[in-house]
Amino acid sequence: MKTKNIKVTKQREIILDELRSLVTHPTADELYTNIKSRLPRVGLCTVYRNLERFYKEGLIGKIKGKPCRYDGKIESHNHIKCINCGKIEDLFVDIPVDTVEIDKLGYKLHSYKVEINGLCRKCNKESGRKKHVNKT
Amino acid sequence: MKTKNIKVTKQREIILDELRSLVTHPTADELYTNIKSRLPRVGLCTVYRNLERFYKEGLIGKIKGKPCRYDGKIESHNHIKCINCGKIEDLFVDIPVDTVEIDKLGYKLHSYKVEINGLCRKCNKESGRKKHVNKT
DNA sequence: ATGCAAATGATAATTATTATCATATGAAAA
DNA sequence: TTTTCATATGATAATAATTATCATTTGCAT
Incomplete structure (x- = not known):
């Protein structure tokens, strides 16, 4: 067979x-x-x-x-993305999510993660000078 | 002018x-x-x-x-997406994020949101029968 | 070794999105 | 108002990312 x-x-x-x-x-x-x-x-x-x-x-x-x-x-972790240069870095923070609303909607929870947007150290410093903005 | x-x-x-x-x-x-x-x-x-x-x-x-x-x-809210049919629904839950790690990385926080994946009520019921899986 | 389903690589096709540019249009000035 | 003109639009073409097709190759089971 x-x-x-x-x-x-x-x-x-x-x-x-x-x-x-x-x-x-x-x-x-x-x-x-x-x-x-x-x-x-x-x-x-x-x-x-x-x-x-x-x-x-x-x-x-x-x-x-x-x-x-x-x-x-x-391994469960989250990402932080620079809104200026587009770089993505890992972020290990614990995020507690209340599942009550999810249950109410009738969903069976599989996974979740946080997408954080910010300005990285480098772009933050440079932001006073020229502005180079990436897409994505 | x-x-x-x-x-x-x-x-x-x-x-x-x-x-x-x-x-x-x-x-x-x-x-x-x-x-x-x-x-x-x-x-x-x-x-x-x-x-x-x-x-x-x-x-x-x-x-x-x-x-x-x-x-x-x-208005700040999050989304829950069905991993089977791809549908996205609104979810109004408050998610507190600890900013200590973000600060450590040197990021200036702009925004964040949680992406939750699950199986919607409909797909959950149907999951015993045929399996129709969407992309995205 | 041999058979054969599964994976690969070359190529073409598709999908989503964006650029180009001549024309039309709305806001402000006259 | 009418004029002016920068901005927005719509038609078209271009691009970028991803996926399908298919002949050929390659591992796995016998």
């Missing part, structure tokens, strides 16, 4: 390993560039494909935006 | 009015479709342009995703 044939390919291992080795939150394209040295023939779509898959399997985090960014850490 | 000449156009008024009249969180395209009856000759890019502008002016909210969704309410 046919068992489901799930393969552990070199590219899959390296993509996950590389993402996990980073403290930053790369885009698919940035990760693709990083990985090129280890896997010169890899295609960008393979990176996308596997990132999306890891995300759905709960192995990595995904931060939606334009473009999306990925996160090798899965 | 030239004063800045900011115009209140019909399309701008209608786009904002229409978004505010909704309790849902439409995409630019959905809003564009709604508006067609009131402004038959409007272009999709005008809708995008103005939504982006309202967002930057702080008049409306924007929920990033693929595609992005817009929110006519600005």
